[in-house]
Amino acid sequence: MARLIRTAARTLFSSFSSSTPPLLQSRNSITSSFLFQSSRPYSTDNKITKSPLEANILRIIDKEIDYQSEYAPPHQPETIFHSFTVEDQPGEQWMIMRGKYDDIEDIKLEVTMFDGYVTVPKLGDDATGEDVRLHISFIVDVSKGDGGENLEFLCSAWPDRLEIQKVYLLRGEKMLGRPYMGPDFRKLNRELQKRLREYLDARGVNDELSFFLHEYMLNKDRIELIQWFGKVKSFVEK
Secondary structure: OOOHHHHHHHHHHOOOOOOOHHHHHHHOOOOOOOHHHHOOOOOOOOOOOHHHHHHHHHHHHEEEEEEHHHOOOOOOOOOOOOOOEEEEOOOOEEEEEEEEEEEOOEEEEEEEOOOOOEEEEOOOOOOOOOOEEEEEEEEOOOOOOOEEEEEEEEEEEEOOEEEEEEEEEEEEOOOOOOOOOOOOOOHHHHHHHHHHHHHHHOOOOOOHHHHHHHHHHHHHHHHHHHHHHHHHHHHHHH
């Protein structure tokens, strides 16, 4: 299913100008104190003499870890959001959320980290230039537990709203060939669009969820960054 997210996201972003946001270059990618503590098994007391180049790499990484930790540390990832349980995938670029509806439907969300962006004009009378709005792709899988088809929604999470891109049916976890993914959601009858949004809203998939996903993924990006620094440092130290 994660492969479907990546494929669908590529299809979605081919319709407008976007690119991978330079998150690893941003000072917003910062660490938490608990993560900083767990990353310190990488000893700074090198017993093996390192070349000047390797020693310089280790020194820079140490400075980055210290900076990330002291600037604005992220928090322990959330495990609950309203009726959903949240399952992080450490070291991966996605996570899972699970919930139920009326005790007969299983709701599963598979959510990417930031996978694109668009630029928009800055707001305000005196504002000039552009702001960046980050994008998250996710799939909502609604199943009735009878082994039949699942109703799935390919969605976009923007910082302040949720958008539906596609609605389609798949048989369980099996995806053979290239199933028909349905029409562009925006081309559907407007009344049907409205009712499908209400359908998701009743199951807790709405604008509030989009805001949560952006907060969660920003925090996850910070965590993954400091872990990446630690792994690179450990490799160089060997």
